[in-house]
Amino acid sequence: KHKFWETQPVGQFKDIGDTSLPEGPIEPPTPLSEVKQEPYNLPSPYEWTTCDMDSEDTCTEVYNLLKCNYVEDDENMFRFNYSKEFLSWALRPPGYYKSWHIGVRAKASKKLVAFITGIPARIRVRDVVVKMAEINFLCVHKKLRSKRLAPVMIKEVTRRVHLENIWQAAYTAGVVLPTPITTCQYWHRSLNPKKLIDVGFSRLGPRMTMSRTIKLYKLPDSPATPGFRKMELRDVPAVTRLLRNYLSQFVVSPDFDENDVEHWLLPTEGVVDSYLVESPETHDVTDFCSFYTLPSSILGNQNYSILKAAYSYYNVSTKTPLLQLMNDALIVAKQKDFDVFNALDVMHNESFLKELKFGPGDGQLHYYLYNYRIRNALRPSELGLVLL
Ligand code: MYA
Ligand code: JJ1
CATH class of the missing domain: 3.40.630.170 (Aminopeptidase)
Known part of the structure; x- marks a missing residue:
């Protein structure tokens, strides 16, 4: 059912209720030298871009992608319209990494067609504080949906988070994936x-x-x-x-x-x-x-x-x-x-x-x-x- 998520270190549906599984990291960190050094491959019409959110023009491109293609309610009557000022605030907290603001462009037109972001955060789980990435603003242009671009983007942001020696993340979604903490x-x-x-x-x-x-x-x-x-x-x-x-x-x-x-x-x-x-x-x-x-x-x-x-x-x-x-x-x-x-x-x-x-x-x-x-x-x- 979840061809991508089944391969990822997340709680799986089959493990719900298994009391033998310990709380904490699912897989250990790997040596940084073993983290893939090159970006994942995109379908050939597309290329990676790092979005400089200090740049007014890049911020406008991101704003427009999200304004037209981001989250809608179940009857498609409303769509989130995050402002540029909001995006600039949300994506540049203390210690942020520019390399975690990831775009995908069409090679031919250079148009921004997809986006995903991470920001660093310390998240406490019970009595342990864990360095994490908060992942947000995953968006694929409406015309490029269902082509399995999202899994490549998630793998690429994961790679760039790993390069900073961070191995956990927190995220929210309106859809059910393996498996919600709440x-x-x-x-x-x-x-x-x-x-x-x-x-x-x-x-x-x-x-x-x-x-x-x-x-x-x-x-x-x-x-x-x-x-x-x-x-x-x-x-x-x-x-x-x-x-x-x-x-x-x-x-x-x-x-x-x-x-x-x-x-x-x-x-x-x-x-x-x-x-x-x-x-x-x-x-x-x-x-x-x-x-x-x-x-x-x-x-x-x-x-x-x-x-x-x-x-x-x-x-x-x-x-x-x-x-x-x-x-x-x-x-x-x-x-x-x-x-x-x-x-x-x-x-x-x-x-x-x-x-x-x-x-x-x-x-x-x-x-x-x-x-x-x-x-x-x-x-x-x-x-x-x-x-x-
Ligand atoms: S949540 C907001 C998500 N954005 C939207 O809802 C905007 C409108 N929708 C779109 O732009 C597209 O529909 C998206 C999917 C981009 C969502 N989170 O490329 P595909 C899985 C995670 O063919 P598309 C937010 O921003 C789906 O189950 N996975 O699909 C937090 C399937 O996998 P599997 C999702 O519709 C994001 C695969 O993608 C989501 O063209 C956190 C299909 O790919 C979703 N919201 O594109 C991301 N929606 O076959 C995870 C679908 O296995 C971060 N899918 O079921 C994980 C941590 C990473 C860092 C780790 C560091 C250590
Ligand atoms: O805003 C939402 N729903 C509204 C509008 C519904 C329009 C038809 N679908 C709603 N309105 C009722 C309000 C009413 C006021 C008087 C009292 C009774 C209630 O219910 C919903 C949330 O409820 N929003 C969405 O569906 C947007 C997507 C939510 C998932 C977000 C995923 C975010 C990703 C994060 O990174």
Whole structure:
């Protein structure tokens, strides 16, 4: 069934429930001298290219490939439309490798027709921190699908990760592959219900009118929590402490240091928003919430072309109830003109989703590790990792 994935060091379906298999690396590292020195062969009309994401022009080429060919929902009504600023942020974290930003071009026209990326990350699995690659933005042009290009691209990114002496990876997908460490559900909170209904993102509930629906989703004009404010550079040490302490309770989470927090969580206009609660009395940072901006193209609607979506990222509550903190996040997202606020049922998110009027979506997200076995599948609430 999975001619490619059966050959890879990933948990196989046949091994599910086998308690004799140990947790940890599936195969040991090989000496670097034994890592293949030349790129894998592509079908002859195509050639490898390393994408320089510092270059405005390359960034635009990648942006356009993804805008037209990346992930769609199951009814092909919406397609992710990551912005150039987002791609430049997502692909250039501390210690990134340019060689892990891999493109495929048509030799004749030099047109970019496929893409895959890795970025380095330290991921903690129970009590061990593992150097990994996070693999994302795998995309093959619509006209070149089902030609087995994806396996070659995955093998090539694996080779380039190995050359940096890294032997594990983490990735997510909307499709089931061998084998998920957990499967998460997308939830959606309407901020602009009229537009969501008009574009077919959501439907008018039974016995609901448009005006009752608009009233149902109304939010206050400003956040309720005293001391709620945008995160600033001076907050990096306090946010790092808060986040490290919070994430330590999950089975799988990133191992963020201050450099990582500065990159991934300091607000970046139109890319990532972060807020915290600073105690008006003690000036301690007690709570934190964040979301990233990922619009989707609306395919074939007369009136609208872009759906503005915020995605819940990392949230920590120690004093403000999580429900109140996330309600404030919804309020600021609404003020910033987002149409919908999305979240997965990871970490403690289940505790606020229903009460804050999120509804389950029709999409799921499966999480995977490469060359690292987890003995039993996790519950989504045991996962402390959000990939972009
Ligand atoms: S997930 C987002 C993926 N992108 C999209 O969904 C965008 C729209 N779709 C496309 O562009 C194409 O359909 C893609 C497949 C490129 C997805 N992850 O070339 P093919 C397997 C892994 O004929 P195409 C993200 O970015 C499939 O099961 N494998 O197919 C994370 C089959 O293998 P097998 C996938 O449709 C990516 C083979 O590919 C996926 O033309 C993580 C068919 O190849 C998928 N999403 O192209 C990648 N979809 O026969 C893994 C299909 O065995 C990283 N397939 O079933 C692994 C870690 C690597 C680093 C390791 C370091 C140590
Ligand atoms: O956005 C998604 N679904 C929406 C739109 C569905 C349109 C028809 N298919 C959805 N809307 C209902 C919202 C409603 C609001 C009021 C309350 C009740 C709910 O369900 C889905 C997620 O649910 N998104 C996708 O399918 C996109 C792909 C998801 C897999 C992503 C793979 C990412 C790869 C990562 O590297």
